[in-house]
Amino acid sequence: MNINWYPGHMKVAFDNFKKNLKLIDIVVELIDARIPFSSKNPKIDEILENKPSVLLFNKIDLADEYTTKKWKEYYESIGKKVLLVNANQNKGLNNLRQILEDELSEKFKRDEQKLIKDKTIKMMMVGIPNVGKSTLINTLSKRTGAKVGNLPGVTRNIQWIKTPGKIELLDTPGVLWPKFENKEIGLNLAFVGSIDDDILDVENLSYELIKKLNKIDPNILKNRYNIEFDLDTDIAYIMDMIGERRGAILKKGIIDYDKVSRMILREFRLGKLGRISLEKVSDFFG
Template identity: 50%
Template sequence: MVKDMDHINWYPGHMKKTKDLLRDSLKLIDIVVELLDSRIPRSSKNPDIDTIINNKPKLVLMNKSDLGNEEGNRIWKKHLENENTKVMFVNAHSPKDGARITKEIQSILKDKIEERKAKGIKNVTVRAMIVGIPNVGKSTLINSLSGRKGAKTGNRPGVTKGKQWIKLKGNIELLDTPGILWPKFEDQEVAMNLGFTGAIKDEVLDIETLALRLIERLISIDSAVLEDRYGIEISEGQSPLGVMDTIALARGAVARNKEIDYTRVANMVLDEFRKGVLGRITLELPERE
């Protein structure tokens, strides 16, 4: 998948600074809002976050919930929710979900708000910090929550930089932080999942191999996803490369010399998966405990 897995600069300097920023900002905020990708909740969760935030109240937002399948969403909610953590499935583009999120933040902090009112503080403002890996949809969500178009968005990791406070409805101030990955991917499946969903820049990946691995994963989950989309039949025991060739032929991804244009078919499969054109797909489920 990756050109050289051991030498990719997964942890550039700005991500270390972000980690320090998170620690320094904790004393300023009342709640942490963690954004995950509902297709890959485990892989899109930075394992450093829980250690950094310690026992702060937390709201987990499973973004792109319309791209993960319903059963997968239900299983993950049950797995992640606990006394100090609430879980909501959202679509960052939805203003209706934005209203639900602000209401849930107020609900989680109800006791703290009442406590401050009892001290004579009027118009109590609560502060939240939003965290998440690159390209998980933070900027889009912030735009939806704030009703503005100020936060830069894009389908590429690394758009948000620096430290920003954004005022939301309901007397909530939200601290945005740059997306943060972690120093090293020892779990190859995590790295693959992040590549599939675009959390790692395509430029540092071997796109053709990445698409091949995605096809392999989709066959193992439900081969009908590929059969229905591309109008093909996948025979028992057919290799992922054979399926990739079949898709290419079905979609005319063939060069002038009649050889398969693997770059073209790879980009097509990855793009259609990321946009949800292939359907609602959850790539991973919690490990059985």
């Protein structure tokens, strides 16, 4: 199952992102803590040049804590400033202003020499679709002005948003890149909802997710759906068992695979299957 999704508005958004770099002091890139490699847009680092940046792992409540710690250590080892947050519950955000100030210390020194006293930070927020940018902005700005949705690509227009902490946010639409390096990256992005389900075969996608989860820990599905199976059990049969348990059955006892598939994907995305990281550092860097 090969996945690529790059709507025209994403190309426009990325071009605007490059143009607007001169307007801001620092870039904050959000990634999904469940897929810290796949959710990091490789094109962003290519155009940042010397612009300061901070990497925010969002949705840490949905990811395995130990695996997240290892990913944080990896990114810090290659010079990234990392902050772990849960935007929905306002966890980890109290340190954001200080981290931004630390990264901009040279700028503030230059401003002091010029007798500039204003310490407002102009920050650009970037990330892939459905990574939680709008939720984070609403939390920081303490208002409900930024539109929030579970569908990827809700934010389409660039907008400035002020916050009580003297941070001015330049919000940008979620952007992917034109071609994924490998099949796994596309699948991981689809699993967490960063690619529109409407363009996907959700039954195949759920099939692939079940395979992935069973590699991580077969007990994930066993415990959630109260079913039993062996490692060599056919994935379709596992879907049958889940469908029977949850009553996803059509007339004449036929399993409603569309309903089962969407349920498994939804419950994974909501964290109902537990705290699951789909990627380990060793998967990519030995």
